[in-house]
Amino acid sequence: MRVRKNIATSDEGFLFNPTTGDSFSTNPIGTEIILLMKKDRTSKDIVDAICEKYDVDRALFERDLDDFTLQLKEFSLLE
């Protein structure tokens, strides 16, 4: 689960795919997740990091992360 190398990301959660010209923006949690993905962190690492930082149900967040990952894949943002 790695963000493609050529995808430009900003700290504000803006993503630009230079191959397709598509751009996206995410909310602050999405931004945090993408920044973790860019550091090659595993799904488990991401779940650990977010659950530790925020008061969130682990099972619920795991499902949300799966959905988010699926969206990123659909938009060709993941390798």
Added chain:
Amino acid sequence: MQTSTLREKFNRPLVIAVTGLNAIDSPGPGVAVIRAIRECKDFDVRIIGLSYESLEPGLYMHDIVDKTYQIPYPSGGTDSLFSRLKYIHEEEQLDVIIPNFDAELYNFMKLSSKLKEMGINTFLPEIEQFNARDKMRLSEFGKKYGMFVPKDKIIHEKRELQKLEDDFDYPMVVKGKFYDAVIARSKDQAEKAYEKILAKWGLPIIVQEFIKGTEINIAALGDGTGNVISIIPMRKLYITDKGKAWAGVTLDDDNLIELARKFIEVTKWRGGCELEVMLTSDGKPYIMEVNPRFPAWIYLTAAAGQNQPASLVKMALGEKVEPFTKYEVGKIFIRYAWDLITNIREFQMISANGEL
């Protein structure tokens, strides 16, 4: 360095004539070509506009165009064009002419050696290259060079539309020989599109397979010996109801660059061109059309670091231009409308005297 060579060689502003000054909602490339040329620091220029109509906005942009002359419509043939250019040359001592309309290119290509004898340089494709990419031969071209192109059929009569239903599914694209394309989703729509395009552009009409995908345009410049000088792919971000890009962004896609490189290499293309590509969801780049001149969004190539119009000027004047190796990805253009104010005196000058 090329910079000093051109300056030393001329020691005066280069006089460059440019057509396509209709910076309207479906714009000609002239104003963008001039903007890019003026930005080049390797030479100074005096720009001569060549116009067909009195209300082409570029005529009145005096910081873009120094002087404008009206020229005869392409349908007038090469003789009337040549005599007009001869007069303009006597007045202005032209160094280079850059024609920017599909419909006028044939006349300019035919005159290029006569113009050269007079000291006017062009940098245009050969007639053979020009014909090979013609809309009506695109299918043949794709087969010959193993490129994806949509299936098409050239028709001369409305009743031929009926027969096409066996080979083409709806929607299909009905196109004019120079311009215009209508997506027809039924027989009724196809017939209406046929009539509309026939009335405007005449015969033949091209019927093309509809390809669904993302519209990509590529501006490319070849040196005429198979070398690629520049390739810039652009994705349309905002498309007008005429299908023109109103905003676009430069892309970084090796497949698109390879496609344009192959086109330039196999055709030994000389000059600027635009590949209109439809990228399907499974990643196949279909060449929908090849325009044999710079596109209206050509200034983006200069903004992204590869000034194609300025490079063409250098090559037209016999300079060797090294191929560009990089450009800025994610560079965006956004077109805008602006009410240019002029007065009736200027309008009268171009309308009555053919000069402004």
